[in-house]
Amino acid sequence: MTTRSAGRRRARRRGRLPLVLAVPALIGLAFLVVPLAGLLVRAPWSTLADQLFSEEVGQALLLSVVCASLATLVCLVLGVPLAWLLARGDLPGRGVLRALVTVPLVLPPVVGGVALLLVLGRRGIIGQHLDAWFGISLPFTTAGVVIAEAFVAMPFLVIAVEGALRGADPRYEEAAATLGASRWLTFRRVTLPAIAPGVVAGTVLCWARALGEFGATITFAGNFPGKTTTMPLAVYLALETDPGAAIVLSIVLLLLSVTVLVSLRDRWISSPA
Amino acid sequence: MTLYADLVVARDTGFRLAAHLTIEPGQVVALLGPNGAGKTTALRALAGLVPLTDGTVRLDDDSWDAPPGVFVPTEHRPVGVVFQDYLLFNHMTALDNVAFGLRARGTDRATARTAARQWLDKVGLGDHALTKPRALSGGQAQRVALARALATDPRLLLLDEPLAALDASTRVHIRAELGRHLADYPGHTLLVTHDPLDAMVLADHLVIIEHGEIVQQGPPAQVARQPRTDYVAQLVGLNLYRGTARDNVVTLDDASGGGELTVAEPATGQVHVAFPPTAVSLHPRPPAGGPRNSWPVTVVHVEQHAHTVRVRLDGMPPVLADVTPATVAELHLSPGTPLWAGVKATETTTYPS
Known part of the structure; x- marks a missing residue:
């Protein structure tokens, strides 16, 4: 008796949400969900299969997945050591360094693209030497897409891995040292397994961000179908010529995003503890 | 090696x-x-x-x-x-x-x-x-x-x-x-x-x-x-005092709580005196006879150990005593109880500090 009435009272208390909060909350929810639903409503379901397997979509999708994966690989190879340096390195001005690393996170991607052009463009600070000495030109190439995506996505990985590293007990590394393990062996066999969940979460986020990259990519790599036209670029272009195709491409991206969310649900979204 | x-x-x-x-x-x-x-x-x-x-x-x-x-x-x-x-x-x-x-x-x-x-x-x-x-x-x-x-x-x-x-x-x-x-x-x-x-x-x-x-x-x-x-005395469970010895009498430092102890081995100069809490006997009145040290004390704390009761006493000097539960009952030991502590000289150990 008592427990049930207590339960009901608790339920009523939880249900009594003030209107001042309830109304904007529902509007906010609708604001986030309705556009996505609209995408599904307006989808050209009859011709969906044809559109989905058309050459343009396939080409953009393949390019997107390949570039995002390569960019993620670059981020892993460079970002994990960078995260280690930020978390464990005994260097001055670590706070400033950490802030610098997160700049691309808040920077408008177009600005990132412009910055990349100024440095790696054919007349750029480094780019002119690459061109003159090695004949390498990065802008408006598939490699350029990878670079633009990595530039924008790396902070996601670095922040996730650094957080995991700072949460990991460094005394395990000391224990490994007393057993004769070098720092590199300790990192591979002790530290990395301990932070694996953080690395996986960071990698998935990084990949998702790279996949959706638009601003820096179109600025630095331009729009050449089959070479630099990734899915987001294709969506934007198709919107003017073939809205149906734009919707199909968008749905594909939406599905990919939801898959990423679901795969991360346990590790990232719902476990602050 | x-x-x-x-x-x-x-x-x-x-x-x-x-x-x-x-x-x-x-x-x-x-x-x-x-x-x-x-x-x-x-x-x-x-x-x-x-x-x-x-x-x-x-x-x-x-x-x-x-x-x-x-x-x-x-x-x-x-x-x-x-x-x-x-x-x-x-x-x-x-x-x-x-x-x-x-x-x-x-x-x-x-x-x-x-x-x-x-x-x-x-x-x-x-x-x-x-x-x-x-x-x-x-x-x-x-x-x-x-x-x-x-x-x-x-x-x-x-x-x-x-x-x-x-x-x-x-x-x-x-x-x-x-x-x-x-x-x-x-x-x-x-x-x-x-x-x-x-x-x-x-x-x-x-x-x-x-x-x-x-x-x-x-x-x-x-x-x-x-x-x-x-710290060490506490670890090994002994009463420990520092003082100046002349023959069989040790005048305890103020830091040790003051007072005098008669010891078994004659010594001179700065010494430590130690004895176990089990060597301390408690009496309602000044004990009579025997080569023992006795001085008035007040109960500060009473604590049950396995089979004995440890009594912390204030006095000149303060001392720890281990007594039986029967003694606790007989003497009505509780914080504030005035008593006399007794220690035989033969129970003490004296060594240079």
């Missing part, structure tokens, strides 16, 4: 460790002291996890640390460490944990695994080779940690509160087992602990450290008989 350590470590916090240790092969030295005394800092300095500010660590002619020139990093020192909470690698099996040190030092996988298996058998955990640390009990984890530390055949074994994380019943058992392994171990052992029983049972030589400095050292039996500081 002696390990010689002159440890000086200064911290930014103002804490300073300055301790001189020598450990012979096969010897177990216990470093005993209260929390924050610098025990763990000393152990970490020997392991190379903390660099010395000054001084030296060397094993025979191999210098491990001698600022400013020499510092051998931890991974190149032939040490084995058992940490207080063991720090077993949770993603590896017990076997891989024990094999880790051998693999890190260049042994091939098959040989390392065979040796690790032998070590697990030796500590009685042959059946748990493929168990992950989280599935081991506290006692089992401790034994894996010991096997892991010993598997690399270190010249110096460092034990940091190796029994502190165990519950009381497991502790007795694991302590005896650890004692057997230490007896078999030919290298140098340093045991850091704040438990006097661990130190007395496991070590050949006690070094007592307070506020970063060594205050007393010697064989366990001697330290237990003749404590030199209040």
Whole structure:
């Protein structure tokens, strides 16, 4: 008796949400969900299969997945050591360094693209030497897409891995040292397994961000179908010529995003503890 | 083959460790002291996890640390460490944990695994080779940690509160087992602990450290008989006083609480006087006759131990007494009760301070 009435009272208390909060909350929810639903409503379901397997979509999708994966690989190879340096390195001005690393996170991607052009463009600070000495030109190439995506996505990985590293007990590394393990062996066999969940979460986020990259990519790599036209670029272009195709491409991206969310649900979204 | 350590470590916090240790092969030295005394800092300095500010660590002619020139990093020192909470690698099996040190030092996988298996058998955990640390009990984890530390055949074994994380019943058992392994171990052992029983049972030589400095050292039996500081006296359960002796009478220092004690052995100059709480008798009135010391005291605190009751008494000097529950009832002992304390001169030990 008592427990049930207590339960009901608790339920009523939880249900009594003030209107001042309830109304904007529902509007906010609708604001986030309705556009996505609209995408599904307006989808050209009859011709969906044809559109989905058309050459343009396939080409953009393949390019997107390949570039995002390569960019993620670059981020892993460079970002994990960078995260280690930020978390464990005994260097001055670590706070400033950490802030610098997160700049691309808040920077408008177009600005990132412009910055990349100024440095790696054919007349750029480094780019002119690459061109003159090695004949390498990065802008408006598939490699350029990878670079633009990595530039924008790396902070996601670095922040996730650094957080995991700072949460990991460094005394395990000391224990490994007393057993004769070098720092590199300790990192591979002790530290990395301990932070694996953080690395996986960071990698998935990084990949998702790279996949959706638009601003820096179109600025630095331009729009050449089959070479630099990734899915987001294709969506934007198709919107003017073939809205149906734009919707199909968008749905594909939406599905990919939801898959990423679901795969991360346990590790990232719902476990602050 | 002696390990010689002159440890000086200064911290930014103002804490300073300055301790001189020598450990012979096969010897177990216990470093005993209260929390924050610098025990763990000393152990970490020997392991190379903390660099010395000054001084030296060397094993025979191999210098491990001698600022400013020499510092051998931890991974190149032939040490084995058992940490207080063991720090077993949770993603590896017990076997891989024990094999880790051998693999890190260049042994091939098959040989390392065979040796690790032998070590697990030796500590009685042959059946748990493929168990992950989280599935081991506290006692089992401790034994894996010991096997892991010993598997690399270190010249110096460092034990940091190796029994502190165990519950009381497991502790007795694991302590005896650890004692057997230490007896078999030919290298140098340093045991850091704040438990006097661990130190007395496991070590050949006690070094007592307070506020970063060594205050007393010697064989366990001697330290237990003749404590030199209040901390040590408390550890070994003795009443301890300092004073000036003239023949059989010791005038106690004010710091010891004042008063006079008649002792069995005549002495002169500065001395320590010690006697066990069981030597103290309590009386409602001044006791008559016999060569005993007696002085008025007041009960401060009454505490039940296993079969005796420990009574803390204030007076000149203050004293601890162990009495039977029957005495407590007879004398109606409670805080504030005025009494007379009596100690026979023959129960006291006097030694120069």
